[in-house]
Structure formats: C-alpha cells, structure tokens
Amino acid sequence: MTGGGPAGPPPGRTxxxxxxxxxxxxxxxxxxxxxxxxxxxxxxxQRDIESDDxxxxxxxxxxxxxxxxxxxxxxxxxxxxxLERLLTEPK
Numbered sequence: 424m425t426g427g428g429p430a431g432p433p434p435g436r437t438x439x440x441x442x443x444x445x446x447x448x449x450x451x452x453x454x455x456x457x458x459x460x461x462x463x464x465x466x467x468x469q470r471d472i473e474s475d476d477x478x479x480x481x482x483x484x485x486x487x488x489x490x491x492x493x494x495x496x497x498x499x500x501x502x503x504x505x506l507e508r509l510l511t512e513p514k
Contacts, residue, residue: 436465436510441488443472448499452487455501463510 438456442449453469460467472478472486482488489497491509 435492437468437492438465438510439468439470439490441470441472441478441482441490442486446486449487452489452497452501455503456489456506459503459506459510463507465510 440449440452440456442452456467470478472482485498487497487499487501488495489501489506491506496506496509
C-alpha cells in the first residue's frame with residue numbers, strides 16, 4: 424500500500440440536512456453528524472426548509488431529514504454508528 428494517511432471515505436460523499444431554526448432534534452442531529460465528520464470527511468450542506476415552500480411542505484413533519492448522496496438515510500434522529508458505516512462503504 425502506498426501513501427501515508429488513513430483511507431478516507433469514497434470521494435464525493437455529500438450529506439444534506441433539511442431542518443429549520445429552533446428545531447432541537449435538528450440541532451441534535453447536526454451534533455451527531457459533526458462528531459462523525461471529525462473521523463470521516465464528507466461534504467455537509469444544511470438546508471432551511473423555511474426558505475423553500477416545497478421543502479417546507481415535504482419535510483415539516485419529518486425534520487431533521489438527512490440525505491446521503493440524494494437518498495434519505497435518517498428522519499427525526501441520526502444514528503452516528505450507522506452514519507459512519509454508510510459513509511465508509513462504497514457507493
């Protein structure tokens with residue numbers, strides 16, 4: 424094996440969190456996600472459902488909603504162990 428550092432996740436992993444300000448479950452989810460992000464690098468995008476009528480209608484009762492590469496992987500709560508497994512397996 425060549426190279427010096429540990430193997431990272433497959434390239435191009437993107438996590439999107441749909442939430443809204445003042446949502447305690449959203450804040451908890453972001454905390455769990457950031458803890459995983461310290462070990463496994465990935466792109467993180469946070470989307471405020473209040474900024475888009477379609478997102479608001481689609482996600483209001485389900486937030487936080489977490490997508491990994493366009494696929495919903497969590498609603499309401501984030502399992503950090505499962506998230507880490509999802510991020511480190513091949514696409």
